[in-house]
Amino acid sequence: MTRISGPPETHNRHRVPVAKQVLEVIRVSDIVIFVLDARNPGATRQPLLEQEVLTQGREIVHVLNKADLVDLRTYDPALLEGLHNPIFMSYTKKIGLGKLMTKLKILAKKAKKVNNFERIHVGIIGYPNVGKSSLVNFLAHRHVATASHERGLTKGMQKVRIGPGLLLLDTPGILQASESNPDDVTTKVRHLMVGAESWDRCRDPDMVVHRLYQKHREAFERFYACTTEEGDAEVLFVQLGQRWNMVKQKGKIDEIRVARQMLRDWQEGKIKV
Numbered sequence: 001m002t003r004i005s006g007p008p009e010t011h012n013r014h015r016v017p018v019a020k021q022v023l024e025v026i027r028v029s030d031i032v033i034f035v036l037d038a039r040n041p042g043a044t045r046q047p048l049l050e051q052e053v054l055t056q057g058r059e060i061v062h063v064l065n066k067a068d069l070v071d072l073r074t075y076d077p078a079l080l081e082g083l084h085n086p087i088f089m090s091y092t093k094k095i096g097l098g099k100l101m102t103k104l105k106i107l108a109k110k111a112k113k114v115n116n117f118e119r120i121h122v123g124i125i126g127y128p129n130v131g132k133s134s135l136v137n138f139l140a141h142r143h144v145a146t147a148s149h150e151r152g153l154t155k156g157m158q159k160v161r162i163g164p165g166l167l168l169l170d171t172p173g174i175l176q177a178s179e180s181n182p183d184d185v186t187t188k189v190r191h192l193m194v195g196a197e198s199w200d201r202c203r204d205p206d207m208v209v210h211r212l213y214q215k216h217r218e219a220f221e222r223f224y225a226c227t228t229e230e231g232d233a234e235v236l237f238v239q240l241g242q243r244w245n246m247v248k249q250k251g252k253i254d255e256i257r258v259a260r261q262m263l264r265d266w267q268e269g270k271i272k273v
């Protein structure tokens, strides 16, 4: 049995654990869309769940969402390695809908031929906050799924018909079991970097921003219009703390507050990489 689970508090109104709902969606889906964050697809993949889908002989489509936050002209092709049917999408900039629909129609035709199904179910799975519900709204051309920057917003599975015989299944965001209560710092930082954990619940935002700044130095410096000589986040905290007047007693910069604001900007998709 695949070991997955949602955060312990995430149940739907019938108190079905998220992991069960997602496994059920995989069981009934002919095609599964895994929604990834285009800024960091590797960090938002779900290898155990992908394996579960493949074992059941179902098709996978990897949607690289929030493509408006990356530069597609210079996108590193190595980031696409190992992905299944990768498609860049952006709900905000309305990118990728045609390509995804064409792909779904091809895969649906195949599934109908093999399984003789009348109706094709398309499951939508991914980390919290990657944009699953927004994708459902995009595909449905109407606001049917509630989407917001609040994590864990979708609590239960939701079915949406998007065309003759094509049914989408939106699911709550999911983490793998070993990650649902992460003790190790690396996993925690990764969740914060991809927005699966919220900026306002983070105790050490400076640590996360350090990593983000190392990885996306140019993007941060462009967005905040400042530079540091050695790519040192501490220096950035001081510059921004002065600009935003985030000071503690005796005029000391409140680095935690500055870092938390920067993490918020990052998670809310203000900083394009």
Ligand SMILES: Nc1nc2c(ncn2[C@@H]2O[C@H](COP(=O)(O)OP(=O)(O)OP(=O)(O)O)[C@@H](O)[C@H]2O)c(=O)[nH]1
Residues within 6 Å of the ligand: 065, 066, 067, 068, 069, 089, 090, 091, 092, 093, 126, 127, 128, 129, 130, 131, 132, 133, 134, 135, 146, 147, 148, 149, 150, 151, 152, 153, 154, 155, 171, 172, 173, 174, 269
């Ligand atoms: N920049 C950008 N932001 C997006 C895009 N799609 C979704 N978002 C934003 O990402 C946040 C999360 O979107 P949702 O659609 O609620 O994400 P979700 O995966 O359904 O989240 P949960 O149900 O909480 O797991 C919202 O603030 C959206 O506005 C996109 O293509 N580009």
Ligand SMILES: [Mg+2]
Residues within 6 Å of the ligand: 132, 133, 134, 146, 147, 153, 154, 171, 172, 173
């Ligand atoms: Mg949702």
